[in-house]
Amino acid sequence: MTYVLHKDAGDTTLNIRGDLYRYLIKVRRHGEGDILDFRADKDLSVLHRYELVNLESRSIKLSLLDSIVKQVFSEKYLHIAWCVIDSKSVEKVLPSLSEIGVSKISFIYCDRSQKNFKADFNRLNRIQEASMQQSGRSTFIEFDTYKNIQGFIKDYPETKIFDFCDTTLGDTQYFKTILIGCEGGFSFNERELLANLESFRLNTPMVLRSESAVMAVASKILL
Numbered sequence: 001m002t003y004v005l006h007k008d009a010g011d012t013t014l015n016i017r018g019d020l021y022r023y024l025i026k027v028r029r030h031g032e033g034d035i036l037d038f039r040a041d042k043d044l045s046v047l048h049r050y051e052l053v054n055l056e057s058r059s060i061k062l063s064l065l066d067s068i069v070k071q072v073f074s075e076k077y078l079h080i081a082w083c084v085i086d087s088k089s090v091e092k093v094l095p096s097l098s099e100i101g102v103s104k105i106s107f108i109y110c111d112r113s114q115k116n117f118k119a120d121f122n123r124l125n126r127i128q129e130a131s132m133q134q135s136g137r138s139t140f141i142e143f144d145t146y147k148n149i150q151g152f153i154k155d156y157p158e159t160k161i162f163d164f165c166d167t168t169l170g171d172t173q174y175f176k177t178i179l180i181g182c183e184g185g186f187s188f189n190e191r192e193l194l195a196n197l198e199s200f201r202l203n204t205p206m207v208l209r210s211e212s213a214v215m216a217v218a219s220k221i222l223l
Helices: 018-027 087-100 121-135 149-155 188-194 210-222
Strands: 013-016 035-040 043-055 060-069 079-083 104-108 142-146 160-162 177-180
Touching: 013 018, 018 060, 079 210, 087 121, 087 210, 104 149, 121 142, 142 149, 149 177, 149 188, 177 210
Parallel strands: 079 104, 079 177, 104 142, 160 177
Antiparallel strands: 013 060, 035 043, 043 060
16 A cells, blocks of 8 residues: 545544554554555645554554655546446456556446446445555546437547457557447447547457456556
C-alpha cells in the first residue's frame, strides 16, 4: 500500500481504530516512529505524511509531518466506451484498468447488452479506491452511462471502434476514445451506424471476451 485514503487526512493528528488499525498493525506490521502517507477524498492531489507516535492495543495516533501536492496519474488520456456486460466481469478487471491509467469509462447499452445489468458506481468506486492505494494513483476513473451507441457517438464523434476488420492497432498509435462491444459484438444496425468511423483490431487470431479486449486495448495504448 503506497498511501491510505482517510476522510480526515490533513488534520494535525489522526486516531485510527477498527479495521484500518488491524490492517496497519497486524498485517503491515507498522510501529511507533514509522512514516505513513495519507490522502483525503476531498483533495486527492495532496499527499499527507504522518508519523506513528503512539501505539496502543486497539488504536494508534499519528501526527502530521507535512502536506505536499503530489499527483500520480497516466500521462495519456483514455476514455473507454464499454457496451454493458456482466457487472462481475467489469469488477474483476477494474483494478487493473485503474493501475494502467484509464481516465474514464462510459457504460453503453447496445443491442446485445443484457439490460438487467446496471453499473453500481458506488461499488465501483470502492473497488478502485483499494487499487489506487496499492498503485499510488491519485485520480478516480470517471464513470457515466448512455442508453445507446447513437447517443454516445453524437457526443464523441471522434470515437474509434474496436471490431473485426483488416486494420490492426499499431504500437505507436494513440487516440483518446475507443468503443468496445459486449459479448457477440455489434448488431447489424450498430455496424451501419458505425460504418463511417475508423475501426481496428488487435493482432491476434483469437476471439477475445469483452473484458479481455478492454484490458488489451488499454494496455497497448497507455503503456
